[in-house]
Amino acid sequence: GVYVDCDYETSQYVASKRSKNTNDYMFEENKLQIVEFVCDSNDTDLCGKARNAFEIAGLIITKAFIFHIPVLVNVSFTNFCKTLNVCGDEAPIGGAKSARHILMRDDDGIDRLYPQALVKQYKLQPHPQFAPYDIKADFNSAASWWFKSDGKPIQGQQKDLVEIILHEYFHGLGFKSNWDDWTDPQTSLQALSPLPLFRLDSQNSSSLIFDGFKESAFDKYLILRSSGQNISEFNTQLNFFAGGPGAKFQNKTNFENQFYNSTQYNQIAKPMFINAQTAKSLGFLPHNKKTKKKAVILETSLIPYSRGSSISHVDLKTYENTSDFLMKYSINLLDTLDGDVAKGGNFSGGPIGPLLRSIMETLGPTLIT
Structure with missing residues (x-):
């Protein structure tokens, strides 16, 4: 396998949203399973809300696609000023990427790099060597995050953590060009x-x-x-x-x-x-x-x-304020996941729009109709 680094989203990707009440997702088995969660904040409430945001994003994806094998996620929610020595406005807010890419011979005879999360779904025997987790997510605990559960409107530089995690998870699942x-x-x-x-x-x-x-x-x-x-x-x-x-x-x-x-x-x-x-x-x-x-x-x-x-994103001008807003490279200040879903016409599939569904189904995961 080949390990490929992807860039973080910077604070230019300002975001925030979720389509339903947190609890609406909690009755299903989460197919994006957190195998490690590191939070370096002394604020246990913040750490708990952050972990919950990752669970919610995973459950939104679980509701849309069939994963035969759970996708394992390693999460770090740490202060980038301390861990990466990148501080203030220069600091990225976070990102997620495939932990490993595996070279696969495609049906057109061309070898391409597939994210481990997708390769696992093929249930190959014997299977290639896998990393211990499929997606690595690193988010900045020092960024200004908004949580729906706080019951307050989003303000200032806040970003909706669930929306950004959801966007980044799709990069980790293969929405990424190598050009x-x-x-x-x-x-x-x-x-x-x-x-x-x-x-x-x-x-x-x-x-x-x-x-x-x-x-x-x-x-x-x-x-x-x-x-x-x-x-x-x-x-x-x-x-x-x-x-x-x-x-x-x-x-x-x-x-x-x-x-x-x-x-x-x-x-x-x-x-x-x-x-x-x-x-x-x-x-x-x-x-x-x-x-x-x-x-x-x-x-x-x-x-x-x-x-x-x-x-590696959809065209902003075309898909702004549509049901396929999620994979734009940038989100406006004061936007939330719920707000973006509403602006896009309250698509029945929530934040995962019809075009994103067709892209992911093309790459591998089967749609839940």
Whole structure:
């Protein structure tokens, strides 16, 4: 398996909401099970409310999808100023990601990285080596959180913890593209590719063997909305770089320099960087939809390109105030989960809108009808 780091949501992702009373969810078995919960606050009431928020978010997802195997979550609710030395307005409010990604051969013959939570649902025998939990969630206990159970209106810089957890859980369950600028930030490279994988050369431990650019499970369904062309076709072309997987490089810098001067960089990776900054250029086409018009529009309007926000969210302008608000990259101040559900027309499925349901069903979890 390959461990892939994802970025935290910053306080730009200001959020808050839940669709029903807390207790409405508590009678079901939670399929997103918290296996470890660390809270460093001396405020036991805050720790209790935070844990409850994670339980509620898990139960909302449990009500929407069938998980044959429970999804295990490791939660840290800690003061980022102390643990990460990131304080004040600079501090992110939190995030969640898959604890491990596993390379799986897809039905189109392409190897893609799948989040462990989804791979477990396939009940493979023998199964690949799994991490002890499926999703790692890290949230900042020093952020200003709002809890519905307090019975007070949201105010100031408060964010509804349940809404942000819910959003982040979906990233941990596979709502995440691997198309990114994976090169070192010091370089002036401005191009996108899926994650380049390497392994050490057993003959010469100082050199790297390139194993190819690897898409995520999510990337299989990305299309160019103008033509309907599948983005995976671009990655097939990218993987001709340097003769393809198996190529050897002295180090990562040597790889980057050669990539920068390659046909693949100039004809595919650079245009993808432009696509990622062209509004409404990319879409996710669910497995049961056939025409490009049915694609869910992804976030490609941000200039400059924003790692973690671009591509791996739905288009803000299109889905603001709709039933599919949840996976926008940003939520307005003073919004709550209940308020967003109401603004979106009180969809019967609560905060998990019909398009998000179709995306997740495409990736693996079966819908509860």
